[in-house]
Amino acid sequence: MSIENLQNKEAIEKLKEMINPIDIGMLCTHTTGSKHVHAVPMSTQEVDEDGNIWFLFSSESDTHRNLLLDKSICLLYSDPGNFQFLSIHANTEILRDQERINQYWNKMVQSWFDKEKEDPGILLLKVVPAEAHYWDTKSNKLVTFFKMIASGITGEEMDTARSGELKI
Structure with missing residues (x-):
């Protein structure tokens, strides 16, 4: 892996x-009174020109309650089918x-909320990356697949993946 x-x-474009x-x-x-994190799936609304990631969420959520106590988060994205x-x-x-x-509101977003977009309980979450790390392939899925097969057959290690830090 390179x-x-x-x-x-370049980091923002990769993001x-x-x-x-x-x-x-x-x-x-982060949760209070527990060493475990609270994880929820969130639909990304935008990655802006500065690399900030935007979400809509509710003031009535556990996420909101947790963020009022600790504004630091970890955000994970995974696309195993494309090795990203x-x-x-x-x-x-x-x-x-x-x-x-x-700007972000649409029928899909509305289905996540019981209220209309004007409700004061609908909030924006601006995620400002402090550090990021990625793993992906150097080429498309098909080429990567064949390289992995060839590596398995020949025993020769082929550099099919890459990882790195994104400094935004």
């Missing part, structure tokens, strides 16, 4: 490239911006 660390714009097709990330918050994995440690900001909520 290492490919990326910085600034977008990996997150956009996956969409659903597992957002892990992403781990992000981040800080968060909780916001209420009706214009941005309107």
Whole structure:
């Protein structure tokens, strides 16, 4: 496996490239009175030009209660079918911006909430990555598959994967 660390714009582009097709990330918050994290699937609304990741969520959720006590999170994306994995440690900001909520709101999003988009309990979560690590393949799935088969047959190690830090 080769290492490919990326910085600034390249790191943000890699973040977008990996997150956009996956969409659903597992957002892990810290809980009080337990050593375990609270993990929930969240639909990504946007990765902005600065590399911030945006979500809509409810003020009535366990996630919100946890974030009021500790704003640091871990966000995990996984696409095993394409051998793509992403781990992000981040800080968060909780916001209420009706214009941005309107921008993200659609029928699919509405199905997750019992309320309308104007409800003050609909919040934005801005995830600001502090550090990120990714794992993926160097080529498309088919080429990677054949390289893995060839490696298994010949015993020769083929460099089919890469990983690296994303410094945003």
